[in-house]
Amino acid sequence: MIQLxxxxxxxxxxxxxxxxxxxxxxxxxxxxxxxxxxxxxVTSKIxxxxxxxxxxxxxxxxxxxALSWAxxxxxxxxxxxxxxxxxxxxxxMDRGALIAETRHGFICANAGVDASNTGADGVLVLLPxxxxxxxxxxxxxxxxxxxxxxxxxxxxxxxxxWRTGQTNIAxxxxxxxxxxxxxxxxxxxxxxxxxxxxxxxxxxxxAAELVMHKLDRVPVALIRGYAYPRPPAGQPDxxxxxxxxAGDRDLFx
Amino acid sequence: MIQLxxxxxxxxxxxxxxxxxxxxxxxxxxxxxxxxxxxxxVTSKIxxxxxxxxxxxxxxxxxxxALSWAxxxxxxxxxxxxxxxxxxxxxxMDRGALIAETRHGFICANAGVDASNTGADGVLVLLPxxxxxxxxxxxxxxxxxxxxxxxxxxxxxxxxxWRTGQTNIAxxxxxxxxxxxxxxxxxxxxxxxxxxxxxxxxxxxxAAELVMHKLDRVPVALIRGYAYPRPPAGQPDxxxxxxxxAGDRDLFx
Numbered sequence: 218m219i220q221l222x223x224x225x226x227x228x229x230x231x232x233x234x235x236x237x238x239x240x241x242x243x244x245x246x247x248x249x250x251x252x253x254x255x256x257x258x259v260t261s262k263i264x265x266x267x268x269x270x271x272x273x274x275x276x277x278x279x280x281x282x283a284l285s286w287a288x289x290x291x292x293x294x295x296x297x298x299x300x301x302x303x304x305x306x307x308x309x310m311d312r313g314a315l316i317a318e319t320r321h322g323f324i325c326a327n328a329g330v331d332a333s334n335t336g337a338d339g340v341l342v343l344l345p346x347x348x349x350x351x352x353x354x355x356x357x358x359x360x361x362x363x364x365x366x367x368x369x370x371x372x373x374x375x376x377x378x379w380r381t382g383q384t385n386i387a388x389x390x391x392x393x394x395x396x397x398x399x400x401x402x403x404x405x406x407x408x409x410x411x412x413x414x415x416x417x418x419x420x421x422x423x424a425a426e427l428v429m430h431k432l433d434r435v436p437v438a439l440i441r442g443y444a445y446p447r448p449p450a451g452q453p454d455x456x457x458x459x460x461x462x463a464g465d466r467d468l469f470x
Numbered sequence: 471m472i473q474l475x476x477x478x479x480x481x482x483x484x485x486x487x488x489x490x491x492x493x494x495x496x497x498x499x500x501x502x503x504x505x506x507x508x509x510x511x512v513t514s515k516i517x518x519x520x521x522x523x524x525x526x527x528x529x530x531x532x533x534x535x536a537l538s539w540a541x542x543x544x545x546x547x548x549x550x551x552x553x554x555x556x557x558x559x560x561x562x563m564d565r566g567a568l569i570a571e572t573r574h575g576f577i578c579a580n581a582g583v584d585a586s587n588t589g590a591d592g593v594l595v596l597l598p599x600x601x602x603x604x605x606x607x608x609x610x611x612x613x614x615x616x617x618x619x620x621x622x623x624x625x626x627x628x629x630x631x632w633r634t635g636q637t638n639i640a641x642x643x644x645x646x647x648x649x650x651x652x653x654x655x656x657x658x659x660x661x662x663x664x665x666x667x668x669x670x671x672x673x674x675x676x677a678a679e680l681v682m683h684k685l686d687r688v689p690v691a692l693i694r695g696y697a698y699p700r701p702p703a704g705q706p707d708x709x710x711x712x713x714x715x716a717g718d719r720d721l722f723x
Contacts, residue, residue, distance in 0.1 A: 219681055221472040309721040316721060324632040374666070378631040378722035379577040380639070381715045382649045382669025384676075396635045413627070415679065416635025423637075424677035426668065427696050428472055443680050462634045468562040468569060469631035469722050 222249065223428035224437040229336060232269035237358030239263075240437055249439065251365040256440040257355070258425035261373040261388055262334065262342055263436045264351045270343040271335065272299050286310070296332065299341050303328035308470060319344060322461035323388060324470075325375045344373065348389025349456025356391040368393035368445055371457075372422035378469055385426035387418035390457045394446040416460055417445060475502065476681035477690040482589060485522035490611030493690055502692065504618040509693040510608070511678035514626040514641055515587060515595055516689045517604045523596040524588065525552050539563070549585065552594050556581035561723060572597060575714035576641060577723075578628045597626065601642025602709025609644040621646035621698055624710075625675035631722055638679035640671035643710045647699040669713055670698065 224243040230236070236259065244251060251257075265271070279287070279294035283301055287294035290313040297315070304317040308324050317328035321344070329344035336342075345351045352369040359367055371389035376382075387395070399413040425438035448454040464470060477496040483489070489512065497504060504510075518524070532540070532547035536554055540547035543566040550568070557570040561577050570581040574597070582597035589595075598604045605622040612620055624642035629635075640648070652666040678691035701707040717723055 219474040219677075221474070221677075311721055314721065374668070379715055379720060380669065380672070380713045381719075382667045382672065382713055384669050384672050386633070414635045415627070416633065416637050417680065419633070419635065419637050420676035420679055423673035424472075424474075424680065426673050427670065427677065460633045460635055462632055467632060468564050468567065 219424075219440060219442040221424055221428045222247070222439040222441070223430070223435040224439065225435055227263070227434060227436055229434075230263040230266040230436075231336075232266065232271070234267045235358065236263060236267050236355050237362055240355075240359070241363055243437065244439070251359060251363050251367055251439075252441065253366045254441075254444070255365070256368045256370060256393065256421055256443060256445060257359070258370045258372050258385075258422055258438045258440065259352075259355060260385075260429065260436040261329075261344055261348065261371050262331065264345045264348070264355075264371055264389075265342045266336060268345055268351065270345060272341045272343060274299075274339045274341065286315075296330070296341065299343070300327045300330045303330055303343055321348065321388065323375070325373075329373060329388075344388065345371065349391060349454075349458060350389075352389040352391035352456060353454065366392070370418050370421050370425075372425060374426070385422040385429075387416075387422045387457045387460065390418045391454055392448070393418060394448050395455065395457050395459045397446045418457060419460065421445075472677075472693060472695040474677055474681045475500070475692040475694070476683070476688040477692065478688055480516070480687055480689055482687075483516040483519040483689075484589075485519065485524070487520045488611065489516065489520050489608050490615055493608070493612070494616055496690065497692070504612065504616050504620055504692075505694065506619045507694075507697070508618070509621045509623060509646065509674055509696060509698060510612070511623045511625050511638075511675055511691045511693065512605075512608060513638075513682065513689040514582075514597055514601065514624050515584065517598045517601070517608075517624055517642075518595045519589060521598055521604065523598055525594045525596060527552075527592045527594065539568070549583070549594065552596070553580045553583045556583055556596055574601065574641065576628070578626075582626060582641075597641065598624065602644065602707075602711060603642075605642040605644035605709060606707065619645070623671050623674050623678075625678060627679070637672075638675040638682075640669075640675045640710045640713065643671045644707055645701070646671060647701050648708065648710050648712045650699045671710060672713065674698075 274295040277295040279298035283298035284294045287297045306318040309316040331342045348371045356369040372385045396414040397417045429435045527548040530548040532551040536551040537547045540550045559571040562569040584595045601624045609622040625638045649667040682688045
């Protein structure tokens with residue numbers, strides 16, 4: 218059995234905050250202690266806030282391109298400018314939507330720039346610069362403070378092609394393999410399965426959303442009882458990077 | 471807290487089988503009984519098998535188009551023919567991959583036609599014709615037999631644009647709203663959230679995959695403790711249909 222538990226009572230995160238301490242305190246307040254093999258799913262927003270990945274609109278001088286798109290679609294040109302600065306490539310710019318490829322290779326609306334629950338008016342939250350490193354940092358701090366070996370997944374809310382609605386997916390990870398592969402394994406009837414790779418960190422991020430609440434302050438979920446795949450021994454932990462499909466292997470860019 | 475429980479010990483499903491009976495028997499064998507508000511996630515494969523949605527390759531006469539594509543990519547032309555018969559529109563046909571839009575409007579590899587764990591050699595499993603109706607049937611049968619009001623989600627394993635790896639998503643549902651909306655709601659800081667709709671049945675399907683096992687026989691998961699959104703009172707239950715993005719609203723077809 219797998220258990221999903223939302224961590225309520227986290228404080229408003231400030232730049233420089235130590236997320237591991239906040240997480241351990243929130244767990245203690247709920248009478249929980251971490252165990253080896255637990256998975257912690259942390260929303261990117263509090264990671265970004267702790268890393269100071271914030272931009273005040275007042276400091277932004279929009280480019281002519283940002284001004285023109287913003288005027289056409291009734292948006293704040295400073296907000297558009299911040300989105301463009303977070304963008305490596307624009308995948309689509311149509312009907313008021315700006316679907317961007319971020320420097321990490323993620324394809325999402327507005328390059329992940331977010332104006333809700335940012336902590337102050339006129340402030341935007343940007344995605345963490347190196348989400349895998351952020352996850353590793355939280356994981357290492359939890360091992361130091363609590364002596365536990367856990368996996369950490371950093372989640373964000375993305376839309377998808379073809380399907381309406383958003384889901385939480387993984388943008389960073391540490392201590393867990395992103396994909397569980399069934400390459401060449403044999404099914405219950407003795408046939409070799411076609412190459413199948415399940416993006417388990419995306420499924421964990423989506424599962425965690427079910428105990429988080431967009432409107433409340435539940436930015437962390439504990440997932441217990443999932444025997445997750447580990448990064449291959451003796452090799453670097455690739456985090457969520459394997460989930461980025463290379464451009465030349467993507468039929469829908 | 472939310473709990474995820476895989477149902478082991480399900481028998482091999484045959485055409486005409488009553489899935490609700492199988493599910494109740496497997497639950498009883500694990501010492502569990504259903505409760506109001508539980509969610510059952512059922513893999514489409516056993517739904518298809520119970521509905522006889524199977525095709526024997528031996529009965530298939532491939533068209534010239536199927537023969538040509540199969541020869542070029544070293545595939546079984548009869549398999550390709552079955553995929554084409556399940557296809558409303560081909561989204562991409564490139565590098566050996568056939569990404570199809572099914573009659574339901576789902577976009578996925580091979581129109582959801584599957585050759586693994588089909589029950590016999592040379593047999594393909596097709597997606598259920600009306601997955602929402604299939605879900606409603608299981609839900610109604612569980613209410614009749616066990617007197618419980620549960621939600622049923624029918625899942626399948628799909629790839630995605632832009633991200634490697636597959637995840638389980640919902641192709642049918644009953645007794646639950648596909649989307650949880652935050653339209654115009656106010657965040658913790660008093661700002662109005664931009665329109666956000668979370669595809670909760672996809673997140674439930676993905677969560678369920680974590681307790682299913684591709685190689686074992688765990689085709690059903692029980693999810694307990696999730697206060698899911700209900701279909702609006704007095705309106706028809708739309709199942710998973712709201713997740714199909716209309717062609718004219720999709721920037722990535």
